[in-house]
Amino acid sequence: MIGVNMDFSFSEEQELFRKSVRGFCEKKLAPRAGEIDEKGEIPNDVLADMAGFGLLGMTISEKYGGSGADFTEASIAAEEIARADISMATAVYYLVEAGWGFLMERYGTAKAREEILPGVTNGKNFLGIASTEATGGSDIASISTTLEKKEGKLVVNGAKSFISGVREAEKYGGGYVTIVKTEQEPGHKGLSVCYLPVKDTPGINTSIFKQMGREGISTGAINITNVEIPEHYLIGEWNRGIHYAMEGFNCARTLVAAACIGAAEKALESGIEYIKERQAFGTPLAKFEGIQFQMADDYARLESARLLVYRAAWMLDQMYGKNRFSHGEINKAVACCKLVAPTTAFDIIRDVLTWYGAYGYTREAGLERGLRGVYSYIIGAEGAMNIMRIIIGKEILGKDFTPY
Amino acid sequence: MDIIVCIKQIYDLAQIKVDSASRRPVTEGVAKKLSDFDKNALEEAIRIREKHGGKVLAIIRGTKDAAKEVLAMGADEAVIYEIESDSLGTATFLAGMIQNMKYDLILCGEASIDEYSFQIGPRLAQALGIAVLTYARRIELKEGGIVGERDLENGYELAEAKLPALVTVTKDINEPRIPTLVQILGASKKKITETGHAKPESGVETLSIQAVEMKRKGIILKDIGELARVIISEK
Ligand SMILES: Cc1cc2nc3c(=O)[nH]c(=O)nc-3n(C[C@H](O)[C@H](O)[C@H](O)COP(=O)(O)OP(=O)(O)OC[C@H]3O[C@@H](n4cnc5c(N)ncnc54)[C@H](O)[C@@H]3O)c2cc1C
Numbered sequence: 293m294i295g296v297n298m299d300f301s302f303s304e305e306q307e308l309f310r311k312s313v314r315g316f317c318e319k320k321l322a323p324r325a326g327e328i329d330e331k332g333e334i335p336n337d338v339l340a341d342m343a344g345f346g347l348l349g350m351t352i353s354e355k356y357g358g359s360g361a362d363f364t365e366a367s368i369a370a371e372e373i374a375r376a377d378i379s380m381a382t383a384v385y386y387l388v389e390a391g392w393g394f395l396m397e398r399y400g401t402a403k404a405r406e407e408i409l410p411g412v413t414n415g416k417n418f419l420g421i422a423s424t425e426a427t428g429g430s431d432i433a434s435i436s437t438t439l440e441k442k443e444g445k446l447v448v449n450g451a452k453s454f455i456s457g458v459r460e461a462e463k464y465g466g467g468y469v470t471i472v473k474t475e476q477e478p479g480h481k482g483l484s485v486c487y488l489p490v491k492d493t494p495g496i497n498t499s500i501f502k503q504m505g506r507e508g509i510s511t512g513a514i515n516i517t518n519v520e521i522p523e524h525y526l527i528g529e530w531n532r533g534i535h536y537a538m539e540g541f542n543c544a545r546t547l548v549a550a551a552c553i554g555a556a557e558k559a560l561e562s563g564i565e566y567i568k569e570r571q572a573f574g575t576p577l578a579k580f581e582g583i584q585f586q587m588a589d590d591y592a593r594l595e596s597a598r599l600l601v602y603r604a605a606w607m608l609d610q611m612y613g614k615n616r617f618s619h620g621e622i623n624k625a626v627a628c629c630k631l632v633a634p635t636t637a638f639d640i641i642r643d644v645l646t647w648y649g650a651y652g653y654t655r656e657a658g659l660e661r662g663l664r665g666v667y668s669y670i671i672g673a674e675g676a677m678n679i680m681r682i683i684i685g686k687e688i689l690g691k692d693f694t695p696y
Numbered sequence: 697m698d699i700i701v702c703i704k705q706i707y708d709l710a711q712i713k714v715d716s717a718s719r720r721p722v723t724e725g726v727a728k729k730l731s732d733f734d735k736n737a738l739e740e741a742i743r744i745r746e747k748h749g750g751k752v753l754a755i756i757r758g759t760k761d762a763a764k765e766v767l768a769m770g771a772d773e774a775v776i777y778e779i780e781s782d783s784l785g786t787a788t789f790l791a792g793m794i795q796n797m798k799y800d801l802i803l804c805g806e807a808s809i810d811e812y813s814f815q816i817g818p819r820l821a822q823a824l825g826i827a828v829l830t831y832a833r834r835i836e837l838k839e840g841g842i843v844g845e846r847d848l849e850n851g852y853e854l855a856e857a858k859l860p861a862l863v864t865v866t867k868d869i870n871e872p873r874i875p876t877l878v879q880i881l882g883a884s885k886k887k888i889t890e891t892g893h894a895k896p897e898s899g900v901e902t903l904s905i906q907a908v909e910m911k912r913k914g915i916i917l918k919d920i921g922e923l924a925r926v927i928i929s930e931k
Pocket residue numbers: 420421422423424425426427428429430431453454455456457511668671672673674675676677678679
């Protein structure tokens with residue numbers, strides 16, 4: 293035997309944590325999943341319970357009220373939360389905060405961290421990401437929202453669109469890690485990152501879109517006109533924003549992929565029970581190989597997506613804890629899981645919904661909301677599928693083969 | 697206040713399937729969990745310690761991961777053991793372990809939810825020569841003693857005992873907490889003592905465990921009236 297490093301098992305603590313979050317979610321979240329989708333919001337008491345259980349902003353350190361979770365632990369939580377609410381709404385709320393809150397703590401100023409992070413971890417405020425603009429989300433260098441320095445203040449102008457949690461940020465307070473242009477340089481060079489408070493901020497106007505799924509969390513637009521923010525709201529260094537943005541996306545994308553497999557797992561488990569019971573032509577559906585083989589394929593695909601997710605999470609933990617892996621290696625591993633998990637999850641939920649027959653098409657069966665929710669991550673929340681392919685292509689082929 | 701809690705780790709009964717040929721329960725691959733009422737006992741012990749100070753020692757029949765969960769919930773220290781015996785043998789074994797320890801209160805679940813013998817608590821108290829309050833749905837500490845609300849079939853009884861005493865609790869006494877990540881990671885430094893596998897003499901020998909056979913009678917009735925007549929005649 294050469295070495296003993298390869299080990300695919302979770303530690304006892306990780307297993308116990310999964311059991312705990314599952315217990316928590318089965319009790320506090322799963323019974324509310326229908327209501328979350330129907331009413332279009334995550335009830336306040338659910339958020340308060342999640343905060344009390346240490347799930348909100350859980351990658352943020354204990355100093356600011358977080359749990360100091362690493363990305364393996366945070367992925368376990370993402371998976372379990374999406375299992376309990378397969379519409380993905382609660383998972384979205386959770387993962388944007390866990391992903392971008394982590395970035396905020398890492399690169400935000402001490403003053404900003406103290407002001408903002410405790411409100412995130414105690415569930416009182418929302419923290420999101422505002423990158424996309426109406427003119428396009430994939431080409432991040434082309435954004436036109438600007439940040440300027442003016443008399444000891446920072447001034448933001450522009451508009452962000454298709455942003456998760458706009459109503460929540462208005463209602464509860466909180467704001468966004470916001471990608472802005474600070475220099476009219478071509479390419480990625482002139483980008484910076486700042487924190488933009490939303491509630492009661494003069495110059496901010498918001499609107500909400502009606503959308504296809506994940507009804508429990510809003511998606512909206514933020515118009516920003518001469519909004520003054522204090523200098524300590526700059527995150528990281530001026531003009532180096534692309535690096536922080538990539539890092540934040542890597543964190544959030546891993547959790548997105550974890551949430552997708554959680555939703556798919558839950559659907560597949562219920563599908564397996566269903567095909568064993570449901571009869572057609574005098575036989576359980578599960579005995580037809582037309583169904584059984586599909587189930588086997590689904591299971592194998594889910595397992596492969598799961599391995600990609602936990603490898604990416606593990607690599608992030610290795611990078612932050614032990615300085616291992618280059619950014620390129622991380623970018624590639626994360627893009628792989630964000631490419632594979634949403635599509636896999638969508639296909640699995642669709643298969644299970646089909647096994648359910650007409651019942652699958654009802655709201656009551658609770659599967660269609662999973663399909664609608666997971667599709668947001670195929671469209672591109674936290675990065676479109678083709679952008680994942682571009683990242684993987686670039687890491688494999690090098691800059692010489694990048695068309696832009 | 698030094699409190700000892702007795703806990704049993706059991707198979708998650710909801711996951712157990714019965715082999716259709718042998719009617720034996722299939723335990724392979726079935727997850728284990730802490731027996732429900734024992735968790736209530738642990739929760740109560742932690743609450744008492746949070747209010748009055750002291751220490752909670754958990755004595756667990758089970759594995760190290762059971763101990764980790766118990767410690768994450770808030771016990772200060774854990775002892776784990778395995779035993780093959782009946783209720784009397786187990787209670788005697790526990791008494792042997794506990795009699796030289798310092799304690800004010802022992803808490804147990806009213807029964808384990810796999811065997812439901814209801815015997816460990818009372819037998820342990822008997823072996824230690826201390827008072828026992830069974831089926832408590834509420835307890836309160838008083839100067840040198842404890843008052844418990846005992847859940848009886850048609851009402852409840854208030855009973856009082858001097859400490860040290862043993863109390864068995866019902867599920868109504870509290871809602872056990874679920875440990876958070878911080879508590880789980882924080883508990884990894886707490887002490888777990890392993891005492892090995894005990895095989896004391898036992899008056900009961902388990903020959904086999906089989907599920908009851910369930911057979912539908914396959915009787916088709918014409919109407920409600922006939923159904924009512926059948927139910928009445930079958931009692
Ligand atoms: C529900 C939901 C919530 C969202 N929440 C947020 C949020 O909180 N914050 C935020 O900043 N953004 C958010 N977004 C926006 C998301 O990040 C963008 O949708 C995504 O980045 C894609 O941008 P776009 O929609 O403008 O599509 P475009 O960039 O216009 O792309 C359109 C299509 O073209 C493809 N494409 C683009 N470039 C190429 C190329 N070079 N080669 C091949 N194909 C290409 C894309 O894959 C896509 O299918 C959210 C989106 C959704 C659907």
